[in-house]
Amino acid sequence: MSIPDIIGLLLLLYGLTCLYISLAKPAAIWRLGKIQGFVQLIGEKGTTALIFGLGVGTVIAGTYLLWL
DSSP states (O other), X not given: OOHHHHHHHHXXXXXXXXXXXHHHOOHHHHTSHHHHHHHHHHHHHHHHHHHXXXXXXXXXXXXXXXXO
């Protein structure tokens, strides 16, 4: 397994975690200070969209690295 494969898998896992957090909004994670800071700055929908977009981007990047 090469370095790009490992990075691709890590990005894929991180992206799926971000997608889960943005869609399910688990209370233990959603109440963290940094996420609540984003909620105060850009609102609930904006924070959800930001985390969802980050998840989609990292899933795409991880998939790309795995297909190299």
